[in-house]
Amino acid sequence: MNRFTLTKVSLAVLGLISGSASAAVTIYDDPEVASVSVDASFNTFYVSSSTDNDISGIDRDQSRVKMGFLPNYVGMNFSKEIDGVKVGGRSSFWVSINDSNTGVTSTGIDVRQFYATLDFDWGQVLIGKDFTLFNRSNIFQDEILQGYGNVNDTLGLIDGQGVSFGNIGSGYTYPMPTAQITYRSPEFAGGFKLAIGLIDPANTSTDTGASRSSEESTPRIEGELTYNTKFENGTFNAFVGFLSQTTESDIQGDVDSTGYSYGAKVNVGGFTLNASGFTGEAIGLLLGPSDNALGLQNLFYENGNEVDSSGYLLQGAYKTGANRFVLSYGNTEVETEVPWEMDGTQAAWFYSYNSAVTFVVEYDLNEISIGDASEEVKSIALGAIVNF
Incomplete structure:
Protein backbone atom coordinates (compact mmCIF):
# COMPACT_ATOMS: atom_id res chain seq x y z
CA MET A 1 0.00 0.00 0.00
CA ASN A 2 1.30 3.42 -0.98
CA ARG A 3 0.84 5.34 2.27
CA PHE A 4 1.95 8.67 0.76
CA THR A 5 -0.66 8.34 -1.97
CA LEU A 6 -3.45 7.41 0.40
CA THR A 7 -2.83 10.40 2.66
CA LYS A 8 -3.93 12.53 -0.28
CA VAL A 9 -7.39 11.06 0.06
CA SER A 10 -8.32 13.56 2.76
CA LEU A 11 -7.27 16.44 0.52
CA ALA A 12 -9.15 15.03 -2.45
CA VAL A 13 -12.52 15.43 -0.72
CA LEU A 14 -12.15 18.98 0.53
CA GLY A 15 -15.44 20.03 -0.98
CA LEU A 16 -19.07 19.18 -0.37
CA ILE A 17 -21.91 21.51 -1.09
CA SER A 18 -23.98 22.49 1.93
CA GLY A 19 -26.35 25.00 0.38
CA SER A 20 -29.27 23.50 2.27
CA ALA A 21 -27.54 24.40 5.52
CA SER A 22 -26.73 28.04 4.75
CA ALA A 23 -28.57 31.08 3.43
CA ALA A 24 -26.92 33.41 0.96
CA VAL A 25 -26.45 37.09 1.80
CA THR A 26 -27.29 39.42 -1.11
CA ILE A 27 -24.51 41.95 -1.64
CA TYR A 28 -25.70 43.46 -4.93
CA ASP A 29 -29.05 43.42 -6.70
CA ASP A 30 -29.77 45.45 -9.82
CA PRO A 31 -32.15 44.01 -12.45
CA GLU A 32 -30.26 45.88 -15.15
CA VAL A 33 -26.87 44.50 -14.11
CA ALA A 34 -26.98 41.34 -11.98
CA SER A 35 -27.75 39.86 -8.58
CA VAL A 36 -24.76 38.75 -6.50
CA SER A 37 -24.89 36.89 -3.20
CA VAL A 38 -22.38 35.28 -0.85
CA ASP A 39 -22.76 32.22 1.38
CA ALA A 40 -20.24 30.79 3.81
CA SER A 41 -19.79 28.01 6.34
CA PHE A 42 -17.29 27.61 9.18
CA ASN A 43 -16.81 24.62 11.46
CA THR A 44 -14.28 23.30 13.94
CA PHE A 45 -14.28 20.06 15.96
CA TYR A 46 -12.31 18.82 18.92
CA VAL A 47 -11.77 15.11 18.19
CA SER A 48 -10.31 12.31 20.28
CA SER A 49 -9.59 9.10 18.33
CA SER A 50 -8.34 5.73 19.54
CA THR A 51 -7.15 3.18 16.97
CA ASP A 52 -6.60 -0.57 17.24
CA ASN A 53 -4.67 -1.23 14.05
CA ASP A 54 -3.78 -4.73 12.85
CA ILE A 55 -2.98 -3.42 9.35
CA SER A 56 0.03 -1.36 10.46
CA GLY A 57 0.48 -3.01 13.85
CA ILE A 58 0.52 0.41 15.53
CA ASP A 59 -2.15 1.38 18.07
CA ARG A 60 -2.39 4.96 19.26
CA ASP A 61 -4.61 7.67 20.76
CA GLN A 62 -4.75 11.04 19.02
CA SER A 63 -6.41 14.37 19.75
CA ARG A 64 -7.06 16.93 17.02
CA VAL A 65 -8.69 20.33 16.60
CA LYS A 66 -9.83 20.28 12.97
CA MET A 67 -12.74 20.64 10.58
CA GLY A 68 -15.36 17.95 10.14
CA PHE A 69 -16.84 16.21 7.11
CA LEU A 70 -17.64 19.56 5.47
CA PRO A 71 -14.76 21.97 5.03
CA ASN A 72 -14.93 25.69 5.61
CA TYR A 73 -15.92 27.58 2.46
CA VAL A 74 -17.00 30.85 0.90
CA GLY A 75 -19.21 30.82 -2.19
CA MET A 76 -20.41 33.51 -4.59
CA ASN A 77 -23.59 33.28 -6.68
CA PHE A 78 -24.46 35.31 -9.77
CA SER A 79 -27.70 35.65 -11.72
CA LYS A 80 -29.21 37.84 -14.42
CA GLU A 81 -32.22 37.68 -16.74
CA ILE A 82 -31.17 38.28 -20.36
CA ASP A 83 -33.60 37.99 -23.29
CA GLY A 84 -35.81 35.53 -21.46
CA VAL A 85 -32.92 33.36 -20.29
CA LYS A 86 -31.82 33.27 -16.66
CA VAL A 87 -28.02 33.24 -16.65
CA GLY A 88 -26.38 32.13 -13.41
CA GLY A 89 -23.06 31.08 -11.98
CA ARG A 90 -21.36 29.89 -8.83
CA SER A 91 -17.79 29.86 -7.58
CA SER A 92 -16.92 28.34 -4.21
CA PHE A 93 -13.59 28.15 -2.43
CA TRP A 94 -13.06 25.42 0.15
CA VAL A 95 -10.46 25.82 2.89
CA SER A 96 -8.61 23.39 5.12
CA ILE A 97 -7.91 24.75 8.60
CA ASN A 98 -5.77 21.74 9.59
CA ASP A 99 -2.40 23.11 8.52
CA SER A 100 -0.49 22.76 11.80
CA ASN A 101 -0.17 18.97 11.75
CA THR A 102 1.19 18.09 8.32
CA GLY A 103 1.58 21.30 6.30
CA VAL A 104 2.56 24.27 8.44
CA THR A 105 1.09 27.55 7.05
CA SER A 106 0.17 25.77 3.82
CA THR A 107 -3.60 26.03 4.18
CA GLY A 108 -5.26 24.24 1.26
CA ILE A 109 -7.66 26.34 -0.83
CA ASP A 110 -9.62 24.25 -3.30
CA VAL A 111 -12.08 25.33 -5.97
CA ARG A 112 -14.84 22.73 -5.93
CA GLN A 113 -17.44 24.66 -7.93
CA PHE A 114 -16.87 27.00 -10.84
CA TYR A 115 -19.76 26.84 -13.27
CA ALA A 116 -22.37 28.78 -15.20
CA THR A 117 -26.02 27.84 -15.69
CA LEU A 118 -28.51 28.69 -18.43
CA ASP A 119 -32.17 28.31 -17.50
CA PHE A 120 -34.69 27.91 -20.30
CA ASP A 121 -38.34 26.88 -20.30
CA TRP A 122 -37.23 23.38 -21.30
CA GLY A 123 -34.63 22.99 -18.54
CA GLN A 124 -31.23 24.06 -17.26
CA VAL A 125 -27.80 23.55 -18.78
CA LEU A 126 -24.76 23.66 -16.47
CA ILE A 127 -21.26 24.15 -17.89
CA GLY A 128 -18.14 24.03 -15.74
CA LYS A 129 -16.98 22.22 -12.62
CA ASP A 130 -19.45 20.83 -10.10
CA PHE A 131 -20.18 17.68 -8.11
CA THR A 132 -21.09 14.80 -10.39
CA LEU A 133 -24.42 12.94 -10.43
CA PHE A 134 -23.62 9.33 -9.45
CA ASN A 135 -24.09 8.94 -5.66
CA ARG A 136 -24.82 12.68 -5.44
CA SER A 137 -28.13 12.29 -3.60
CA ASN A 138 -26.65 9.49 -1.45
CA ILE A 139 -24.23 11.97 0.08
CA TYR A 148 -17.75 14.36 11.58
CA SER A 164 -12.87 13.54 7.85
CA PHE A 165 -14.77 11.11 5.64
CA GLY A 166 -18.36 11.13 6.80
CA ASN A 167 -19.64 7.96 5.11
CA ILE A 168 -17.44 8.06 2.01
CA GLY A 169 -16.17 4.50 1.67
CA SER A 170 -18.82 3.22 4.11
CA GLY A 171 -22.05 3.66 2.19
CA TYR A 172 -21.26 5.62 -0.97
CA THR A 173 -18.50 6.87 -3.21
CA TYR A 174 -17.77 10.58 -3.45
CA PRO A 175 -19.28 12.51 -6.41
CA MET A 176 -15.91 14.07 -7.20
CA PRO A 177 -16.25 17.64 -8.59
CA THR A 178 -15.39 17.37 -12.27
CA ALA A 179 -15.71 19.36 -15.50
CA GLN A 180 -19.06 18.61 -17.07
CA ILE A 181 -21.95 19.63 -19.31
CA THR A 182 -25.16 18.70 -17.53
CA TYR A 183 -28.83 19.07 -18.43
CA ARG A 184 -31.54 19.22 -15.75
CA SER A 185 -35.18 18.98 -16.72
CA PRO A 186 -38.06 20.98 -15.29
CA GLU A 187 -40.28 19.11 -12.86
CA PHE A 188 -42.64 16.72 -14.62
CA ALA A 189 -45.28 14.09 -13.77
CA GLY A 190 -45.95 15.51 -10.33
CA GLY A 191 -42.50 15.64 -8.79
CA PHE A 192 -39.92 14.01 -11.06
CA LYS A 193 -36.73 15.66 -12.32
CA LEU A 194 -34.07 14.21 -14.62
CA ALA A 195 -30.39 15.13 -14.86
CA ILE A 196 -27.99 13.82 -17.52
CA GLY A 197 -24.33 14.82 -17.66
CA LEU A 198 -21.33 14.44 -19.95
CA ILE A 199 -18.43 14.16 -17.49
CA ASP A 200 -14.69 14.51 -18.07
CA PRO A 201 -13.61 10.84 -17.84
CA ALA A 202 -10.95 9.38 -15.54
CA ASN A 203 -8.28 6.89 -16.60
CA THR A 204 -9.14 3.67 -14.78
CA SER A 205 -6.33 1.56 -16.26
CA THR A 206 -2.78 0.95 -15.01
CA ASP A 207 -1.53 2.42 -18.31
CA THR A 208 -1.01 5.96 -16.99
CA GLY A 209 1.34 8.89 -17.41
CA ALA A 210 2.20 11.36 -20.14
CA SER A 211 3.10 8.63 -22.65
CA ARG A 212 0.12 6.39 -22.00
CA SER A 213 -1.53 4.57 -24.90
CA SER A 214 -4.79 4.05 -23.00
CA GLU A 215 -7.66 6.30 -23.99
CA GLU A 216 -11.21 7.37 -23.24
CA SER A 217 -12.74 7.88 -26.68
CA THR A 218 -16.08 8.97 -25.20
CA PRO A 219 -16.88 10.99 -22.07
CA ARG A 220 -18.28 9.49 -18.90
CA ILE A 221 -22.06 9.63 -18.77
CA GLU A 222 -23.90 10.03 -15.48
CA GLY A 223 -27.56 10.51 -14.76
CA GLU A 224 -30.03 10.80 -11.91
CA LEU A 225 -33.83 10.71 -11.71
CA THR A 226 -35.29 12.22 -8.54
CA TYR A 227 -38.80 12.35 -7.13
CA ASN A 228 -39.98 14.75 -4.42
CA THR A 229 -43.41 15.21 -2.88
CA LYS A 230 -45.02 16.70 0.20
CA PHE A 231 -47.89 15.36 2.25
CA GLU A 232 -49.57 16.39 5.46
CA ASN A 233 -46.88 16.75 8.13
CA GLY A 234 -44.15 15.23 5.97
CA THR A 235 -42.08 14.86 2.81
CA PHE A 236 -40.85 11.98 0.67
CA ASN A 237 -38.06 11.86 -1.89
CA ALA A 238 -36.43 9.07 -3.84
CA PHE A 239 -33.79 8.74 -6.54
CA VAL A 240 -32.02 6.38 -8.91
CA GLY A 241 -28.76 7.14 -10.72
CA PHE A 242 -26.19 5.62 -13.02
CA LEU A 243 -22.59 5.96 -14.23
CA SER A 244 -20.93 4.59 -17.38
CA GLN A 245 -17.47 5.06 -18.86
CA THR A 246 -14.75 3.01 -20.58
CA THR A 247 -10.97 3.27 -20.56
CA GLU A 248 -9.54 1.44 -23.59
CA SER A 249 -6.07 -0.04 -23.17
CA ASP A 250 -4.10 -2.45 -25.38
CA ILE A 251 -1.76 -3.09 -22.45
CA GLN A 252 -4.29 -3.88 -19.73
CA GLY A 253 -7.49 -4.41 -21.68
CA ASP A 254 -10.62 -2.26 -21.61
CA VAL A 255 -11.97 -1.24 -18.21
CA ASP A 256 -15.74 -0.69 -18.26
CA SER A 257 -16.96 1.29 -15.24
CA GLY A 269 -43.41 14.80 12.01
CA GLY A 270 -40.03 14.89 13.69
CA PHE A 271 -38.91 11.48 12.43
CA GLY A 277 -27.08 2.29 -1.70
CA PHE A 278 -25.06 1.63 -4.82
CA THR A 279 -23.58 -1.21 -6.81
CA GLY A 280 -21.24 -1.39 -9.78
CA GLU A 281 -18.07 -2.54 -11.44
CA ALA A 282 -14.73 -0.70 -11.64
CA ILE A 283 -15.88 2.18 -9.44
CA GLY A 284 -13.52 1.57 -6.53
CA LEU A 285 -13.94 2.37 -2.84
CA LEU A 286 -13.79 6.13 -2.30
CA LEU A 287 -13.91 8.48 -5.28
CA GLY A 288 -15.50 6.37 -8.01
CA PRO A 289 -13.42 6.34 -11.23
CA SER A 290 -11.24 9.09 -9.69
CA ASP A 291 -9.73 6.49 -7.32
CA ASN A 292 -7.05 6.25 -10.00
CA ALA A 293 -5.61 9.53 -8.68
CA LEU A 294 -4.97 7.76 -5.37
CA GLY A 295 -3.07 4.87 -6.97
CA LEU A 296 -5.95 2.45 -6.39
CA GLN A 297 -6.38 1.09 -9.92
CA ASN A 298 -6.20 -2.42 -8.44
CA LEU A 299 -9.66 -1.78 -6.99
CA PHE A 300 -11.03 -1.34 -10.55
CA TYR A 301 -9.57 -4.28 -12.48
CA GLU A 302 -8.02 -7.58 -11.43
CA ASN A 303 -7.08 -10.77 -13.29
CA GLY A 304 -8.70 -9.58 -16.50
CA ASN A 305 -12.03 -8.60 -14.93
CA GLU A 306 -13.67 -5.49 -13.52
CA VAL A 307 -13.95 -5.55 -9.73
CA ASP A 308 -17.40 -5.38 -8.08
CA SER A 309 -18.16 -2.68 -5.49
CA SER A 310 -21.30 -2.17 -3.43
CA GLY A 311 -22.46 -0.20 -0.43
CA TYR A 312 -25.45 0.96 1.60
CA ARG A 324 -31.80 16.56 16.22
CA PHE A 325 -30.64 13.05 17.12
CA VAL A 326 -29.14 10.69 14.49
CA LEU A 327 -28.22 7.01 14.37
CA SER A 328 -26.35 5.84 11.27
CA TYR A 329 -24.71 2.71 9.85
CA GLY A 330 -23.00 2.30 6.49
CA ASN A 331 -20.94 -0.34 4.71
CA THR A 332 -18.93 -0.61 1.48
CA GLU A 333 -17.26 -3.73 0.02
CA THR A 345 -21.41 3.69 12.74
CA GLN A 346 -22.35 7.11 14.13
CA ALA A 347 -24.53 8.46 16.92
CA ALA A 348 -24.88 12.24 16.87
CA TRP A 349 -26.70 15.11 18.59
CA PHE A 350 -27.11 18.38 16.68
CA TYR A 351 -28.29 21.41 18.66
CA SER A 352 -29.40 24.50 16.70
CA TYR A 353 -28.53 27.36 19.02
CA ASN A 354 -30.02 29.79 16.51
CA SER A 355 -30.54 30.02 12.73
CA ALA A 356 -26.79 30.38 12.10
CA VAL A 357 -25.08 28.36 14.86
CA THR A 358 -25.23 24.59 15.43
CA PHE A 359 -23.37 22.55 18.02
CA VAL A 360 -22.56 18.85 17.51
CA VAL A 361 -21.73 15.94 19.80
CA GLU A 362 -20.86 12.74 17.93
CA TYR A 363 -19.55 9.24 18.59
CA ASP A 364 -18.04 7.35 15.64
CA LEU A 365 -16.93 3.75 15.22
CA ASN A 366 -15.03 3.01 12.00
CA GLU A 367 -13.56 -0.30 10.86
CA ILE A 368 -11.58 -0.81 7.67
CA SER A 369 -10.45 -4.29 6.60
CA ILE A 370 -7.98 -5.36 3.92
CA GLY A 371 -8.11 -9.13 3.75
CA ASP A 372 -7.80 -10.54 7.25
CA ALA A 373 -6.19 -7.41 8.73
CA SER A 374 -8.30 -4.56 10.07
CA GLU A 375 -8.17 -1.23 11.85
CA GLU A 376 -10.86 -0.14 14.31
CA VAL A 377 -11.13 3.51 15.34
CA LYS A 378 -13.34 4.99 18.03
CA SER A 379 -13.78 8.77 17.94
CA ILE A 380 -15.58 11.38 19.99
CA ALA A 381 -16.13 14.69 18.19
CA LEU A 382 -17.39 17.96 19.70
CA GLY A 383 -17.98 20.71 17.15
CA ALA A 384 -19.52 24.05 16.28
CA ILE A 385 -20.85 25.10 12.86
CA VAL A 386 -21.59 28.67 11.76
CA ASN A 387 -23.47 29.21 8.49
CA PHE A 388 -24.27 32.37 6.56
Missing part, protein backbone atom coordinates in the same frame (compact mmCIF):
# COMPACT_ATOMS: atom_id res chain seq x y z
CA PHE A 140 -26.37 15.12 0.06
CA GLN A 141 -29.13 13.32 1.98
CA ASP A 142 -26.70 11.92 4.57
CA GLU A 143 -27.90 12.94 8.03
CA ILE A 144 -24.24 13.15 9.15
CA LEU A 145 -23.33 15.64 6.38
CA GLN A 146 -22.68 18.45 8.85
CA GLY A 147 -21.08 16.15 11.40
CA GLY A 149 -17.93 10.70 10.53
CA ASN A 150 -15.17 8.22 9.75
CA VAL A 151 -11.42 8.55 10.19
CA ASN A 152 -8.62 5.99 10.30
CA ASP A 153 -4.84 5.81 9.95
CA THR A 154 -4.98 3.37 7.02
CA LEU A 155 -6.30 6.12 4.76
CA GLY A 156 -4.25 8.85 6.46
CA LEU A 157 -7.33 10.63 7.82
CA ILE A 158 -6.59 11.04 11.51
CA ASP A 159 -3.49 13.18 10.96
CA GLY A 160 -4.49 14.38 7.49
CA GLN A 161 -4.74 18.00 6.47
CA GLY A 162 -8.18 17.53 4.90
CA VAL A 163 -11.65 16.62 6.05
CA THR A 258 -20.68 0.98 -14.55
CA GLY A 259 -22.64 1.90 -11.47
CA TYR A 260 -26.20 2.23 -10.16
CA SER A 261 -27.27 4.28 -7.15
CA TYR A 262 -30.62 4.47 -5.38
CA GLY A 263 -32.26 5.70 -2.22
CA ALA A 264 -35.29 7.10 -0.44
CA LYS A 265 -35.91 9.44 2.46
CA VAL A 266 -39.13 10.07 4.37
CA ASN A 267 -39.84 12.76 6.98
CA VAL A 268 -42.95 12.40 9.14
CA THR A 272 -36.68 10.80 9.42
CA LEU A 273 -35.74 7.50 7.83
CA ASN A 274 -33.03 7.50 5.16
CA ALA A 275 -31.78 4.53 3.13
CA SER A 276 -29.48 4.54 0.12
CA LEU A 313 -26.36 3.51 4.26
CA LEU A 314 -29.19 3.24 6.82
CA GLN A 315 -30.12 6.15 9.08
CA GLY A 316 -32.79 7.26 11.51
CA ALA A 317 -33.20 10.74 12.94
CA TYR A 318 -35.55 12.53 15.31
CA LYS A 319 -35.95 16.31 15.58
CA THR A 320 -37.62 18.03 18.48
CA GLY A 321 -37.32 21.77 18.93
CA ALA A 322 -33.68 22.77 18.50
CA ASN A 323 -32.43 19.19 18.91
CA VAL A 334 -14.81 -4.05 -2.86
CA GLU A 335 -14.55 -7.67 -4.02
CA THR A 336 -10.87 -8.00 -4.93
CA GLU A 337 -9.01 -11.26 -4.22
CA VAL A 338 -7.87 -9.57 -1.03
CA PRO A 339 -11.17 -7.82 -0.30
CA TRP A 340 -11.52 -4.29 1.04
CA GLU A 341 -14.39 -3.44 3.37
CA MET A 342 -15.26 -0.42 5.51
CA ASP A 343 -18.03 0.05 8.08
CA GLY A 344 -19.09 3.27 9.75
